[in-house]
Amino acid sequence: VSIQSTNSNNTTIGITGDDVILTFTPEEPLLTDSIVVTIAGEPTILTQDGDNYIATLTLSGDEPGGILSYTIDFKDRAGNLGIQVISTTDDSYVNHDIIPPEILAVSIFSNNSDTTWAKPGDSVYVKFVANEELDNLNIIISGTSSDYLYDGPVTYSGYHIMDEDDDEGIISFNISYTDLGGETGPDADSTTDESIVRYDRTLPEVFNVRMASNNTMGDSAGIGDIDSVFFTATEAQRNVIVVISDSSLTPVQEGLGFIATRIMNGDDTDGGITFSITLEDSAGNSTGEVTETDDGSGVWFDGTPPLLNPVSFTSTNENDQGLAILGDTLYLDFTSNELLSSLSVFIAGLEADSIENQTRTPYRAWHVLDGSEEEGYIPFQIIFVDLVGNPGDTVVSTTDETSILFDITPPADFEIDTVYVSGGTV
Template identity: 30%
Template sequence: EGEAAFEIQFSDLSGNDGIPVTASTNNTKVIFDRTAPADFTVGLLTPTGGNQAAGIWNLTNTGMDIIVPVANDTTLKNGWVLLYGKIGANGFEDLGAPAEIVSSDLSTDKVISVQGERIEELTGFAEGEIIYVKAEMFDRPGNITEGSQSATEILIDETPASITPIAIISNNDNTALAKVGDTVTVSFTTSEILIDTTVSISGQSANITGLGSNQFKAEYVMANGDPEGVIEFDISFIDVQGNPLTGANTTTDASEVTFDKTKPTLDPVTITSDNSCSSGAIAKAENIVTIYFTSLESLLSTFAIVMGDTVSVTDLGSSQYKIDHQLTAEDAEGNITFLIRVTDLVGNVSEDITTTTDSSNVEFDNTIPLLTNVHI
């Protein structure tokens, strides 16, 4: 090995011997090198792009950085490295074009990047399999050393964590309903640890609490600006392996919560009396005044006052109700006064209803008629 020696002996046509030549006239030379590059072991394998998780190839990764240690050997300058990969027990396959060794690579850990498509094209690439990498190093003369297989291995995990069960509930007395100010909770459990989680409820960001054992709850207080109807939610996360899941928006137990922010209304509301005069528009002491009303939705409770007295409300079915009140001589004369207040199933309270919807009215007259200026 070493510099290739040569000697040129020559003479002219007259037989004069020239001075033997043992060096080039332009300082060129050839070095004979039969020593292969030093043994090496492929270093760290690092999936790149997307969500990076040590030792994992996930569905967001787009490439891999591979470390190959390069010795302080000048014959390696302008040499090259060839990378090979394999899946499980399959054979090694090349991972692309040779990577040139430049002077700055000497005595360093050279990082070589491989495109994700090439990784995923390896024979046997599948969920749960292992990626292995090895390399061949060539020096400038072409001597080759096959390095030891990578010190690290990469597990293929492209499946996001599963999420079940998923349930939604409200802190309203009726847990399937919610009004303004009620807290709606979405609870869920995942099959793996999560590193990032977002939940929206009714289109708004929810407060997430980890409960341990991969169990979570997300809470949101309903506001007046939220849309009425079945409350929508959306769960998104990144699991510990870096795989994302988006669009988990249905419960596994068929639970749902309906948001109702509208105060209940009554229509029609009418009043009459059992006095036979004037079609029930007047009343005297001992007459019974009856108020009928119909709710446009199911009610949780009703409350009524007639002529200053709290009275009971009779449920007639089909969201129809009746109030009966017997007048006494102590009641004040004039138009019969009343107040109705109802609460719907979610807890919304109506405005105070004090007038009829058809302008019906009952006047209370408790004055005994007198005759004056009677002649015979």
């Protein structure tokens, strides 16, 4: 004894319109008129095929759901009543499915670090749970028929790898399906937890990139000056990295505008200050490294203090340039290794009377001795700053060991002790 349905998906399941076929073979000839077969309590159509009998019932939908019951009553040719048959010999059965399939829970997410966004190459998953096992799944994600994974009892995940052909914006989906018996359930095209995934395949950009310093010379910087990089993004970002002179910085943001700043120090390398900007939008699309300004601006860093060499100190004394008396002029000659923005010279504790070539090198400062100075070796002091504001070490000595001794004390009186005459007549 065996039972099955004509369901095209699964012969152990029957839905409205399917035929349920009960086939049996008696051990001895039967009185055909005595055979009565019911399925689900309803009479069947009985046919014979050789020694086999076939009882058929077309499901109307009024039959009870679940495993269909059946009975076979019969007599042999001698009129003996056989034992009623209510089970198969091969454990076959037909389950009458009267409950349509339904998707109960749906969510969508991506494998992006932010699961609500996707970029090209990301996978988008639509996960759903049904009220029963499903068949004939047709899952459309972003307009493309998608594969799916079976995640366990009545749980499935459709997935699609995003590419340049997919439309930007909120990703759409649709799920059509049947149950194992072929019964169609309502399509699912929205989530039950309000989850969404936005697709973004447009690379972000930065523009209005420029660099400046707070130095009075905006295109130069010295030790302690602040170098700033300004830029604007084309869209919202989830990550931005700015590097100035090998230091990673967090920029200050206002709207889509950014400013990154760095205080320059003595460990930084002299020359043009380098920078890079890398920005990722909300989906993780990157600008790549931006290393050039849009307006050609840049800042030159000078972290090297200026030097004076040679430095020489002489006087106009007629007898010895290393000596001086009242009225002599003292000359302090020196050369800088770079242009200076500030220069102060003091000779004998007084500001120099004048400095030649104040805006270029070499320099000459002088002072005329008027007696207000202290007698002895004349001190001097040179205070100087380069164009970007780096101060040089104050110079108080020469490089050629020259010096000036100021002498305002006349020699002591002397007497002639003895006069000797040699030769001639006195």
